[in-house]
């Protein structure tokens with residue numbers, strides 16, 4: 001360690017050595033042109049010698065004029081309180097600097113003191129006001145989040161209600177059916193009528209199978225939530241709809257026509273697939289004629305695609321327009337193949353539509369004319385503005 | 393140290409919690425942490441601007457102060473010595489944008505002719521509609537406006553690079 005210049009008073013040297021040795025303070029001397037010449041104490045080890053002060057000791061960068069000005073006013077000092085040089089590699093202490101002009105030795109002396117801000121009342125106040133400011137900011141954000149959570153909660157509650165209804169109305173009756181069947185079997189067995197008992201058992205098994213299918217569908221329905229992790233991909237909507245059509249069974253005479261402009265777009269294609277597949281499947285299944293006709297047309301809109309699915313079937317009375325979207329409601333419409341359907345298709349569609357921010361409307365006025373048209377507006381980022389127009 | 397090295401002192405200004413410390417740390421350490429303690433006094437970070445503007449090595453000494461200084465900050469020595477200021481606001485809190493604008497006008501009064509820019513931070517969060525409105529108007533002015541996220545790092549280095557280039561132009 002370098003000792004202070006000899007002509008400084010002995011007491012001062014003693015006192016500073018004490019503080020310096022314990023790391024409370026450090027000293028740095030600059031010559032008149034502000035070059036670092038000497039230093040004392042581990043606290044200022046990082047200050048490199050023979051460098052201009054602004055470069056050797058970053059906190060003083062830019063303060064050169066203020067330091068020089070001290071020569072004219074030897075009683076003044078220049079101070080910089082609570083500065084810290086933040087370095088990724090090491091935690092350095094917070095320092096306060098006091099720069100003096102030593103007239104006798106024609107040097108500047110920088111007294112560097114370690115400050116522990118935990119003890120300062122001022123620091124505590126600062127920390128408090130900061131905590132308050134941050135808490136205020138947080139509470140605003142939280143209020144917004146709460147509002148969002150509330151609407152979400154209302155929606156979920158509504159869904160739960162729906163579910164309760166489904167369970168009570170639609171699962172209760174087959175359950176009752178099972179119980180009656182079991183009683184009938186019991187009676188048949190009491191009569192030793194095994195033939196009837198066997199026939200009833202077959203019914204019971206089929207009923208149980210149907211219920212299990214309903215439950216599976218219900219679970220699938222329940223799982224498509226707003227947090228479904230499906231992600232967007234580049235989607236050729238035309239290819240998508242063609243693939244769907246190819247995979248759906250339909251009567252031999254049934255025709256499906258694809259028209260309009262089917263854009264290329266970036267969207268959640270798995271969800272769009274679910275919606276189109278169910279709507280098309282639904283239109284085929286509920287058609288009352290084997291030579292039915294289905295027209296699928298699309299056009300790009302500002303924020304995605306609009307698809308309309310029109311059939312020339314019997315139509316849906318307006319009083320059922322809402323009900324068809326409920327799970328397990330099949331109204332008076334009889335699907336061609338009862339076995340395949342649990343009636344959950346359209347509720348599934350509605351849920352997927354809501355989750356993806358799409359809209360779905362339905363036009364049908366069976367009293368005036370045949371046919372039903374579903375109109376779907378599906379969001380996505382159009383990749384090519386003018387998708388190719390098309391033939392079937 | 394290269395003789396050609398340009399070193400400039402830049403102040404981080406703006407209200408508490410807008411992200412001054414987070415931006416400074418993102419800039420010089422390249423990562424984001426959460427919940428720094430209040431900056432009592434001044435934290436000094438050094439940052440070498442990359443790529444060198446006009447091929448000349450350029451270093452920023454970033455002075456991160458705490459917002460509670462408010463407007464009195466300009467009376468402090470260290471502030472008067474700065475060559476530039478980055479004035480930060482949080483896009484989720486309109487009040488911080490108001491203070492940012494106030495500080496900007498004040499800076500222009502106290503240190504005319506020096507570079508300063510506005511930083512709208514936390515773009516990873518949803519912007520308050522009132523802020524969007526002010527932002528539209530701000531972008532039409534000649535004061536540089538940067539939209540950053542200390543969290544993702546978006547635009548942080550770019551803002552300081554632009555600032556370095558502009559500061560060099562101002563000095564010519």
Ligand SMILES: Nc1nc2c(ncn2[C@@H]2O[C@H](COP(=O)(O)OP(=O)(O)O)[C@@H](O)[C@H]2O)c(=O)[nH]1
Pocket residue numbers: 406407408409410411412413414415425426427428431459513514515516517540541542543544
């Ligand atoms: N989401 C997000 N949070 C940020 C961002 N920048 C800062 N924060 C948070 O905002 C709070 C205040 O940041 P800080 O840097 O301490 O602000 P300062 O008081 O201006 O120095 C902290 O909780 C940070 O984690 C950002 O870009 N995005």
Ligand SMILES: [Mg+2]
Pocket residue numbers: 412413414428429430431456457458
């Ligand atoms: Mg801070």
